Every structure is written in C-alpha cells, then in structure tokens.
Amino acid sequence: MENEGRRKFLGVCVAGATAAAAVAAGYPVFRYLAPRSGQGGAAKLVIPAGELKEGDAKFFEFAGSSAVLIKTKSGELVALSAVCTHLGCIVQWVKEKQQFLCPCHGGQFSTDGTVLGGPPPRPLAKIPLTVTEGNITIG
Amino acid sequence: MLKRLYRWLDLRIGVGEIVEKELTGYLLPRNINEWYSLGSVLLLIFALQVITGMLLMIYYVPDADKAFKSVTFIMNEVPFGWLIRLCHAVGSNMMVAVLILHMLSTLLMGSYKAPRELNWVTGFTLLALVQGISLTGYLAPWSQLSFWATTVATNSASAIPVVGPYLVEFLRGGKLVGPPTLGRFFALHAAVLPVVIAAFIGAHLFLLKRTGISAPPFGREGTANPFEAQQYHYQGHPGGIPFFPNYVLQDLTSISIYFAIFLAVVFFWPGMPFTPDAFVPADPFRTPAHIKPEWYFLANYQTLKIFPSELFGLSVQAAAMTFLALLPFIDRSPERHPLKRPVFLTLVIAGVLLWIALSVWGHLS
Numbered sequence: 001m002e003n004e005g006r007r008k009f010l011g012v013c014v015a016g017a018t019a020a021a022a023v024a025a026g027y028p029v030f031r032y033l034a035p036r037s038g039q040g041g042a043a044k045l046v047i048p049a050g051e052l053k054e055g056d057a058k059f060f061e062f063a064g065s066s067a068v069l070i071k072t073k074s075g076e077l078v079a080l081s082a083v084c085t086h087l088g089c090i091v092q093w094v095k096e097k098q099q100f101l102c103p104c105h106g107g108q109f110s111t112d113g114t115v116l117g118g119p120p121p122r123p124l125a126k127i128p129l130t131v132t133e134g135n136i137t138i139g
Numbered sequence: 140m141l142k143r144l145y146r147w148l149d150l151r152i153g154v155g156e157i158v159e160k161e162l163t164g165y166l167l168p169r170n171i172n173e174w175y176s177l178g179s180v181l182l183l184i185f186a187l188q189v190i191t192g193m194l195l196m197i198y199y200v201p202d203a204d205k206a207f208k209s210v211t212f213i214m215n216e217v218p219f220g221w222l223i224r225l226c227h228a229v230g231s232n233m234m235v236a237v238l239i240l241h242m243l244s245t246l247l248m249g250s251y252k253a254p255r256e257l258n259w260v261t262g263f264t265l266l267a268l269v270q271g272i273s274l275t276g277y278l279a280p281w282s283q284l285s286f287w288a289t290t291v292a293t294n295s296a297s298a299i300p301v302v303g304p305y306l307v308e309f310l311r312g313g314k315l316v317g318p319p320t321l322g323r324f325f326a327l328h329a330a331v332l333p334v335v336i337a338a339f340i341g342a343h344l345f346l347l348k349r350t351g352i353s354a355p356p357f358g359r360e361g362t363a364n365p366f367e368a369q370q371y372h373y374q375g376h377p378g379g380i381p382f383f384p385n386y387v388l389q390d391l392t393s394i395s396i397y398f399a400i401f402l403a404v405v406f407f408w409p410g411m412p413f414t415p416d417a418f419v420p421a422d423p424f425r426t427p428a429h430i431k432p433e434w435y436f437l438a439n440y441q442t443l444k445i446f447p448s449e450l451f452g453l454s455v456q457a458a459a460m461t462f463l464a465l466l467p468f469i470d471r472s473p474e475r476h477p478l479k480r481p482v483f484l485t486l487v488i489a490g491v492l493l494w495i496a497l498s499v500w501g502h503l504s
C-alpha cells in the first residue's frame with residue numbers, strides 16, 4: 001500500500017516534469033513559427049490626390065492586407081478592402097462598368113462595396129480616409 | 140485510458156508481443172555499463188539536429204546574396220531564432236564529441252571484434268559522414284568564417300596528384316568558393332547527407348540486432364570473445380537485465396546529463412561555435428587573419444601544416460583513417476579486456492594524446 005502511494009507520487013512527478021519540459025520546448029517553437037505581428041506595412045498611408053484620375057482605381061497594401069482606392073466619375077473618393085468577402089480572392093476593377101468583379105466565382109461589388117451579384121455574403125469593408133491639401137490619408 | 144488504448148492496439152496489431160520481444164524480453168548483459176547508452180544519446184542528438192535544421196530552413200535562404208542576412212534575421216528578429224540556431228550549431232559540435240566518446244568506448248571494450256566488425260565499419264562511416272555534414276553546414280551562414288574555412292578545407296584536396304586541382308574545382312563548382320559552392324554544399328548538407336546518415340544509422344542498428352549486444356569485458360565471465368565463425372548465432376544474454384525498464388532508465392539518465400551539458404553551453408557559452416569572423420559577411424577579396432577550422436578538424440589541420448609536402452601530410456592522414464576503419468580486420472585476437480592488451484592500450488592512449496596534442500598545437504599556432 002505504501003509502495004503504491006510512492007509509485008503514484010513518483011508517476012505524478014515524472015508526468016509533471018515531462019509536461020513542464022514539453023511546454024518549455026514547445027513555447028519557443030510556437031513563437032518561432034507564429035506569424036510576426038506588426039508585419040506587412042503601416043496602418044496609415046498617404047497617397048497624393050493627383051495620382052488618381054476620375055473613374056480609376058489604385059490597389060495598394062494596407063495593414064498587411066490588400067486594399068483599393070477609387071475615385072468615382074462624380075469625383076468621390078472611396079477606400080475599400082480588396083479582399084472578396086466570399087472566399088478571399090482579390091477583386092478586380094472593371095473600369096467600363098465602374099464596378100468590382102471577383103475573378104474567382106464572379107462576385108460583383110459596386111463602388112461603395114455593396115454586393116451587386118454572385119456569392120459574396122457581405123459588402124467589401126470600408127476603410128476611413130481623409131483629404132487634406134491634396135493628400136489622401138488612408139486609415 | 141492509456142491502458143485501454145494499449146489493449147485496443149494489442150488486440151489488433153499485437154503490440155504486446157513486440158514489447159515482450161524488444162523491450163521487456165530484450166535481455167542485456169548483467170554487467171552492462173553506462174557507456175552503452177551513448178548510442179541512444181546520439182540518436183536523440185541526430186533527431187534534434189533534424190528538427191532544428193528543418194526549423195532553420197523556414198527562414199534561412201541558401202543564396203549567396205541573402206544567406207548571411209537571413210541568418211542575422213534568425214538571430215536578431217525571429218522570436219527564439221537565436222535558440223533554434225544555437226541548438227543546431229552547438230548540437231553539431233556535441234554530436235561530434237559524443238560520437239568520439241562512443242567510438243572510444245567501443246574501442247577500449249574491444250566490442251569492434253568479431254562478430255561485430257560491420258558495426259565498427261558502419262559507425263566509422265557515420266563519423267566521416269557527420270564530419271561531412273558539419274563541414275558543408277559550416278558554409279551555410281556565408282560569413283567570413285564560413286567562406287574562408289571552406290576555402291582552406293576544399294583547397295587541401297589540391298595536393299592529390301593529377302586529379303587534385305580538378306577535384307577542388309569540382310567540389311567548389313568553380314575555381315574559387317562562390318555562390319555555386321553554397322548551392323552544392325547546402326544540397327549536401329540539408330538533403331543528401333541527412334538521408335545517407337539516417338540510412339547508415341539504420342544499418343548500424345540492424346547489425347546490432349543481428350549480432351546481439353556485446354557483454355562488457357569486465358567482471359565475472361571470461362573476457363575473451365566466444366565467437367567462432369562456424370555458423371550464424373545470435374549472442375543473447377539469458378538471465379540478463381531487461382532493456383525496459385532497467386536500461387531505459389540508464390539511457391534517460393545519460394540523456395539528462397547530456398541535456399544539462401548541452402543547454403549549459405547554449406545558454407552560458409553561446410559564443411562556443413563562433414569566432415568574430417562569424418559575424419562578418421563573406422568577402423571574397425579580403426582573407427581574415429587566423430582562419431581555423433572547428434576543433435575536431437584542428438588535428439588534421441595541424442598535420443597538414445607540419446609535413447613539408449601537403450601530399451605527404453594528406454597521405455599520412457588517409458593511412459591513419461584507413462587503419463582505424465579496418466581495425467577489426469587487423470586486430471583479430473579474441474581478448475577484449477583492455478588491461479590484458481597492454482600494447483593495444485598503450486597505442487590507444489598514445490593515439491588520443493597525439494590527437495589532443497596536435498589539436499592544441501593547431502589551436503595555438
């Protein structure tokens with residue numbers, strides 16, 4: 001009986017030490033492999049307003065993801081996430097139709113991001129922007 | 140829970156039978172000693188080298204323009220990158236050290252003798268292969284140290300008559316060490332040699348399984364080898380101690396001691412694998428002063444220096460290596476106890492001292 005108790009105690013000690021060792025080895029490996037935060041560019045971006053003509057779109061990297069800035073025919077500026085809300089492809093700008101087309105499954109979005117057709121469940125996310133002295137600041 | 144899983148497996152694939160045969164029923168000589176656990180330590184080190192090597196490959200770029208930067212990035216930017224790299228670099232040194240100890244123990248206990256000649260030969264090949272994987276890995280960081288150590292090491296082959304100069308060019312993939320050298324060395328280091336080493340480890344263990352483990356020549360029984368080459372016979376040890384749990388405990392003890400030493404170096408002597416030249420990117424136009432190989436090549440390096448002709452120095456080394464590789468076929472007496480083999484023991488001690496002396500000399504010169 002006393003032996004049984006010792007056995008159990010030692011077993012718990014060994015299991016505990018093994019678990020501690022596994023964590024000590026596993027944590028560095030996890031951190032080593034984990035994607036690095038703060039990577040993939042600034043969360044704020046300045047684009048000179050002159051760079052964009054009416055009816056055109058400009059794609060750029062924003063906060064580690066893809067985004068697009070458009071100037072509508074009426075001169076309104078809109079910044080949107082370029083990541084399709086269906087399965088994550090990057091949408092294309094169709095200048096003739098003044099709308100976005102996702103090449104993967106044919107999702108369509110209007111200039112303000114609302115879904116016009118196809119499988120996407122949600123509109124494209126809007127990104128705030130401000131215009132000061134000919135500079136467009138995104139984010 | 141574990142018991143139920145075990146039973147589940149046992150009912151289907153008979154794990155109990157394997158455990159009985161290979162673990163609890165695998166009997167070892169009663170007088171077995173600590174030195175027999177070095178093989179398990181080596182298996183563990185190799186596994187760790189493979190794992191840390193795979194992890195390094197995630198961020199390392201084998202391109203002459205980017206290699207040094209990528210290694211610096213691993214060291215300074217990637218979380219715990221320094222740890223992974225140090226484990227790999229220190230581990231390679233430890234592997235050679237433990238390999239030498241393993242070899243010395245089998246040498247002194249005469250376990251290379253019949254019927255275990257092939258175990259010695261495969262083991263000796265493993266030593267050469269591990270030296271090869273270290274040499275090729277040494278170039279990977281593309282530092283001044285990498286670059287010039289590789290230049291010197293590959294250059295020594297030029298002393299071979301007739302084919303020497305072409306051989307050097309072939310090894311380097313060009314007249315001088317350069318980007319093509321990194322390509323071939325990295326392929327050898329991370330793809331070819333690991334597979335070849337794993338295959339030789341497999342052969343080494345297979346041979347061990349077929350001959351049976353040797354009994355140490357110390358203690359109660361006769362010390363001479365009972366082997367007679369009449370017919371195949373597995374050398375078992377009836378009445379011996381079981382591998383599991385008895386010897387597994389010894390293996391774990393040795394592994395723990397190894398880890399204590401290994402981690403002490405990683406944490407308290409992280410400069411061990413490096414010299415200041417390891418922190419300067421390779422520059423083919425500027426040879427640094429005092430380029431030395433790693434410690435386990437210092438004796439070879441010094442031998443090359445003391446002989447007036449490079450060819451002579453190289454031949455002496457080749458002869459010594461061949462002699463060691465073929466030792467079981469040269470030394471055929473059945474006696475295994477070191478104290479009953481005074482000439483042999485003297486030679487081994489003299490050889491080790493000579494090796495140490497040459498290494499120290501090489502280090503200081």
Ligand code: HEM
Pocket residue numbers: 185188189190191192193195196199210224227228230231232234235269272273274276277278279280328329333412
């Ligand atoms: C599958 C097995 C292996 C892989 C995938 C691998 C991979 C790598 C990589 C990517 C590097 C470059 C990064 C660096 O230098 O820190 C490297 C360096 C190195 N490796 Fe390996 N390796 C393996 C096995 C081994 C073994 C078994 C040894 C020796 C026993 C070894 C010795 C070295 C050495 C000496 C360096 C240079 C270390 C340094 O100065 O940083 N490697 N290895």
Ligand code: FES
Pocket residue numbers: 084085086087088089102103104105106107118119120
């Ligand atoms: S991912 Fe855009 S429509 Fe499917």
